[in-house]
Amino acid sequence: xxxxxxxxxxxxxxxxxxxxxxxxxxxxxxxxxxxxxxxxxxxxxxxxxxxxxxxxxxxxxxxxxxxxxxxxxxxxxxxxxxxxxxxxxxxxxxxxxxxxxxxxxxxxxxxxxxxxxxxxxxxxxxxxxxxxxxxxxxxxxxxxxxxxxxxxxxxxxxxxxxxxxxxxxxxxxxxxxxxxxxxxxxxxxxxxxxxxxxxxxxxxxxxxxxxxxxxxxxxxxxxxxxxxxxxxxxxxxxxxxxxxxxxxxxxxxxxxxxxxxxxxxxxxxxxxxxxxxxxxxxxxxxxxxxxxxxxxxxxxxxxxxxxxxxxxxxxxxxxxxxxxxxxxxxxxxxxxxxxxxxxxxxxxxxxxxxxxxxxxxxxx
Amino acid sequence: xxxxxxxxxxxxxxxxxxxxxxxxxxxxxxxxxxxxxxxxxxxxxxxxxxxxxxxxxxxxxxxxxxxxxxxxxxxxxxxxxxxxxxxxxxxxxxxxxxxxxxxxxxxxxxxxxxxxxxxxxxxxxxxxxxxxxxxxxxxxxxxxxxxxxxxxxxxxxxxxxxxxxxxxxxxxxxxxxxxxxxxxxxxxxxxxxxxxxxxxxxxxxxxxxxxxxxxxxxxxxxxxxxxxxxxxxxxxxxxxxxxxxxxxxxxxxxxxxxxxxxxxxxxxxxxxxxxxxxxxxxxxxxxxxxxxxxxxxxxxxxxxxxxxxxxxxxxxxxxxxxxxxxxxxxxxxxxxxxxxxxxxxxxxxxxxxxxxxxxxxxxx
DNA sequence: CTGTTAGCGCCTTCAC
DNA sequence: GTGAAGGCGCTAACAG
Numbered sequence: 001x002x003x004x005x006x007x008x009x010x011x012x013x014x015x016x017x018x019x020x021x022x023x024x025x026x027x028x029x030x031x032x033x034x035x036x037x038x039x040x041x042x043x044x045x046x047x048x049x050x051x052x053x054x055x056x057x058x059x060x061x062x063x064x065x066x067x068x069x070x071x072x073x074x075x076x077x078x079x080x081x082x083x084x085x086x087x088x089x090x091x092x093x094x095x096x097x098x099x100x101x102x103x104x105x106x107x108x109x110x111x112x113x114x115x116x117x118x119x120x121x122x123x124x125x126x127x128x129x130x131x132x133x134x135x136x137x138x139x140x141x142x143x144x145x146x147x148x149x150x151x152x153x154x155x156x157x158x159x160x161x162x163x164x165x166x167x168x169x170x171x172x173x174x175x176x177x178x179x180x181x182x183x184x185x186x187x188x189x190x191x192x193x194x195x196x197x198x199x200x201x202x203x204x205x206x207x208x209x210x211x212x213x214x215x216x217x218x219x220x221x222x223x224x225x226x227x228x229x230x231x232x233x234x235x236x237x238x239x240x241x242x243x244x245x246x247x248x249x250x251x252x253x254x255x256x257x258x259x260x261x262x263x264x265x266x267x268x269x270x271x272x273x274x275x276x277x278x279x280x281x282x283x284x285x286x287x288x289x290x291x292x293x294x295x296x297x298x299x300x301x302x303x304x305x306x307x308x309x310x311x312x313x314x315x316x317x318x319x320x321x322x323x324x325x326x327x328x329x330x331x332x333x334x335x336x337x338x339x340x341x342x343x344x345x346x347x348x349x350x351x352x353x354x355x356x357x358x359x360x361x362x363x364x
Numbered sequence: 365x366x367x368x369x370x371x372x373x374x375x376x377x378x379x380x381x382x383x384x385x386x387x388x389x390x391x392x393x394x395x396x397x398x399x400x401x402x403x404x405x406x407x408x409x410x411x412x413x414x415x416x417x418x419x420x421x422x423x424x425x426x427x428x429x430x431x432x433x434x435x436x437x438x439x440x441x442x443x444x445x446x447x448x449x450x451x452x453x454x455x456x457x458x459x460x461x462x463x464x465x466x467x468x469x470x471x472x473x474x475x476x477x478x479x480x481x482x483x484x485x486x487x488x489x490x491x492x493x494x495x496x497x498x499x500x501x502x503x504x505x506x507x508x509x510x511x512x513x514x515x516x517x518x519x520x521x522x523x524x525x526x527x528x529x530x531x532x533x534x535x536x537x538x539x540x541x542x543x544x545x546x547x548x549x550x551x552x553x554x555x556x557x558x559x560x561x562x563x564x565x566x567x568x569x570x571x572x573x574x575x576x577x578x579x580x581x582x583x584x585x586x587x588x589x590x591x592x593x594x595x596x597x598x599x600x601x602x603x604x605x606x607x608x609x610x611x612x613x614x615x616x617x618x619x620x621x622x623x624x625x626x627x628x629x630x631x632x633x634x635x636x637x638x639x640x641x642x643x644x645x646x647x648x649x650x651x652x653x654x655x656x657x658x659x660x661x662x663x664x665x666x667x668x669x670x671x672x673x674x675x676x677x678x679x680x681x682x683x684x685x686x687x688x689x690x691x692x693x694x695x696x697x698x699x700x701x702x703x704x705x706x707x708x709x710x711x712x713x714x715x716x717x718x719x720x721x722x723x724x725x726x727x728x
Numbered sequence: 729c730t731g732t733t734a735g736c737g738c739c740t741t742c743a744c
Numbered sequence: 745g746t747g748a749a750g751g752c753g754c755t756a757a758c759a760g
Contacts (some may be wrong), residue, residue: 004517004690008737019747024739034745049512054494055428056737058419059752066472066494073458090454094437097475106494108430109473111461130418130430130470148413153368235660270660293657296599296634326368372753383731388755398729420753423736732759737752744747 007048016044027052065105067319068127069096069312071137072112072120088308092137092158095312099320105132112140121145128153133319135312136160136167139204154322158315159205168322169332170315174205174288177304177337178212178258181286184339185256186220189284189346195254196228197241197264203233206260209288213258226254231264238267246275253283256345262287262294262303269297269344280346290340302345305338371412380408391416429469431683432491433460433676435501436476436484452672456501456522459676463684469496476504485509492517497683499676500524500531503568518686522679523569532686533696534679538569538652541668541701542576542622545650548703549620550584553648553710559618560592561605561628567597570624573652577622590618595628602631610639617647620709626651626658626667633661633708644710654704666709669702 013020018041025031026041033041044050058064071089089111096107108131112120121141128134134153139160141149147166149155157169185191196213199206210228217223229244231237238259245253259265265287269279279285279299287294290305314333322328341347377384382405389395390405397405408414422428435453453475460471472495476484485505492498497517503524505513511530513519521533549555560577563570574592581587593608595601602623609617623629629651633643643649643663651658654669678697686692705711 005515006737009739010737020738021740021748022746025746028739032745037745049516051489051493051516053737055419055422056752057739059423059737059754060739062752064419088454089457090452093453093473094475101477104490106472106474106491108470109457110470111458113465125415126468127470129415151369152413152415235657266657266660273662293599293630296630296661298637298662370753373755374753384754385732385756386730389730392755396729401729417753420736421755423738423753424755426736730760732757734755734757736755739750739752741750742748744745 006053007050009050009052012041012044012048012050015048016041064130064132065103066108066131067096067100067105067316068108068110068131068134069093069137070110070112070124070127070134070140072140089137091308092312092315095307095309095314096135096316097312098309099313099316103320121149124149125152133323135315135319137315139164154319154326156315156319156322158311165330168318168330170311170318170335171205171332172306172311172335173337174208174306175212177288177306177339178209179216180339181288181302181304182213182216182258183220184341185258185284185286185345186217186223189256191255191284192223193226193252193254193256194223195226195241195245195257197238197257197259197268198228198230199233199260199264201230206233209260231260233261233263235263235267235270238264238269239271240267242268242271242275246271246277253277256280256284256286259285259287262289262291262301265301265303265344266294266297269299269301280344284346285344287344294340295342297344299343300349302342302347303340305340307335310335370417371414373414373416376405376408376412376414379412380405428494428496429467430472430495431460431464431469431680432472432474432495432498433457433501434474434476434488434491434498434504436504453501455672456676456679459671459673459678460499460680461676462673463677463680467684485513488513489516497687499679499683501679503528518683518690520679520683520686522675529694532682532694534675534682534699535569535696536670536675536699537701538572538670539576541652541670541703542573543580544703545652545666545668546577546580546622547584548705549622549648549650549709550581550587553620555619555648556587557590557616557618557620558587559590559605559609559621561602561621561623561632562592562594563597563624563628565594570597573624595624597625597627599627599631599634602628602633603635604631606632606635606639610635610641617641620644620648620650623649623651626653626655626665629665629667629708630658630661633663633665644708648710649708651708658704659706661708663707664713666706666711667704669704671699674699 009020009023012023018037022033023041025033026038100107110127112123128149134155135158136155137158139157143164143166150166155167157164157167159171160169194217198210214225217225229241231241257268259268265285269285272279272283277283287301287303290303294301294303343349373384373387376387382401386397387405389397390402464471474491476487492513498519499522500519501522503521507528507530514530519531521528521531523535524533558581562574578589581589593605595605621632623632629649633649636643636647641647651665651667654667658665658667707713
């Protein structure tokens with residue numbers, strides 16, 4: 001059985017005593033073929049275990065029925081931490097599959113090693129030859145390179161919030177989410193001295209969140225940003241940030257630490273607690289994303305929920321529309337975010353212990 | 365630019381005033397072409413932005429340079445919890461990409477909705493027409509169906525620990541890992557009454573862990589299994605299990621709760637703590653996998669580490685070897701696991717606060 | 729060195 | 745209803 005016999009349309013045609021055209025018709029069901037003939041052909045197909053070769057179909061159809069999903073995973077050379085490591089792509093992928101499942105297309109996935117950008121572009125070029133369209137998560141190539149790619153194949157950006165004129169873009173409403181969260185800290189909890197833990201500077205969504213944070217604080221009299229730490233979206237970044245904060249001799253801690261994502265918030269909470277600082281009594285901490293485990297920490301993490309799955313689904317749908325009609329004007333879509341109040345911000349525990357539900361939530 | 369012009373080899377050949385064969389030679393670098401000619405062709409290629417169509421190459425080469433990565437995500441209809449939800453596939457994927465990166469192949473990924481098995485098989489059939497080989501994570505099809513698939517395309521099973529005669533298989537040493545862990549609880553911590561939280565019955569790795577647990581306890585005089593809960597590898601399962609345990613009127617809690625994976629262990633810990641039970645003082649809890657966040661919980665989770673990334677890498681390498689030589693005899697490979705002692709088992713805190721390192725570890 | 733030519737496996741008009 | 749034939753874009757012998 002180590003043969004990997006690959007039967008062709010001709011094999012089937014010969015065995016069934018018909019022409020390849022007839023077999024093709026049967027395979028695709030749609031044409032009129034005499035029932036008896038159809039029956040015979042089907043039997044042969046089943047017997048031989050014939051499956052049409054996808055590459056050959058691609059050639060004939062000028063369509064591969066495959067879309068490419070690409071993202072980056074820049075790694076800190078020392079620690080090998082992945083950005084947004086926790087099920088980021090996985091969730092987006094689910095969404096993409098939802099959109100694709102209906103029509104039976106497949107997804108070619110590639111996590112680029114974000115090392116150097118020119119390389120990323122070359123990889124994308126190669127991939128573009130194998131797919132009908134590209135979903136790029138987290139803008140990774142320059143606008144010009146994007147334009148070049150888009151010339152060859154439809155492209156949609158997911159979570160690449162730059163105002164990209166050369167592609168469709170779908171992203172979460174980082175602005176509203178962050179604004180709502182910060183206002184909550186300012187107004188509901190009366191926080192005055194806020195510290196921010198940021199993601200890497202090249203992350204468009206991270207930038208959007210930070211800007212929203214700063215502007216919201218700025219327009220709130222009496223409140224101030226006491227500092228900012230440039231992290232890499234990993235738990236360790238939060239820990240490092242807090243460690244720095246703690247190390248300042250005679251330094252006063254902020255009222256609240258707002259983090260660019262949940263992982264950094266968790267790291268920050270952990271480090272604060274390890275140092276004997278109470279969360280949220282002494283310092284409140286918040287995140288962004290609403291990852292699966294956020295609700296299971298002590299205290300449960302207050303955050304902003306975004307649906308990565310929905311992101312994938314919308315991006316993919318958008319791509320499919322563009323593949324169907326490449327002349328479509330470029331569009332952009334902004335997905336809703338939702339403020340999730342738990343206890344790390346200082347809110348009281350929910351009377352009903354629903355904390356565990358979050359572990360089971362269907363985001364979006 | 366919404367044109368998606370796709371230049372062909374002929375376009376290049378014409379523009380450069382050479383034959384298609386020459387262009388092909390230049391593209392593949394390997395043949396002798398006069399430097400001047402090569403130069404000219406390269407210029408045209410660059411100018412036109414020509415990329416060889418992958419489908420056409422596949423036809424000519426009888427090779428697609430794509431491998432398929434398939435797994436299941438059975439969902440509880442009510443809660444929509446994913447099995448091993450946290451970055452399971454993501455890690456495996458990284459490993460696969462490592463193996464593939466060297467040769468520039470791509471990966472077609474598909475997370476099947478584990479609903480009904482016959483459907484899974486049909487999906488796999490379809491996918492098999494688009495790839496040169498298949499890595500199936502978590503056995504999802506029957507042995508016969510597997511044989512049928514393997515007849516058409518090389519297949520390797522990852523983490524599908526059944527003794528499958530129709531494919532190569534790579535999996536983690538669940539047995540040794542679990543045995544070491546249970547012995548530790550029995551011998552080092554003197555635990556007597558152990559409770560087990562299991563994964564779904566159809567998960568081969570879960571079964572292996574449970575069997576190892578039971579046999580290890582059985583051969584240890586004085587120790588006993590007080591019960592077992594059938595979970596689904598999600599945090600909520602651990603919570604549900606503990607809730608049941610707590611609900612028994614006058615019921616005595618076990619000394620330790622051994623869980624089939626980390627997520628359930630985290631859920632169990634959380635639920636115990638919510639009920640005022642101290643971990644590990646009253647009840648110790650352990651997991652399996654060593655997911656990224658395990659070290660950040662309170663107490664840090666004792667677990668068994670397996671490298672999902674290595675799993676993906678080895679499975680893929682194995683597949684590539686088989687693609688290169690389909691006549692190879694079937695092999696199976698067992699990957700090492702490692703006992704990770706933290707505090708949830710009752711061990712003292714590490715003197716050096718290295719807990720955060722785990723968040724940055726490169727598994728395997 | 730370079731061009732010609734015959735497929736790869738399938739789909740799809742166009743005749744019968 | 746069914747078959748014959750051309751072509752999708754590229755590669756790999758062969759000739760020159």
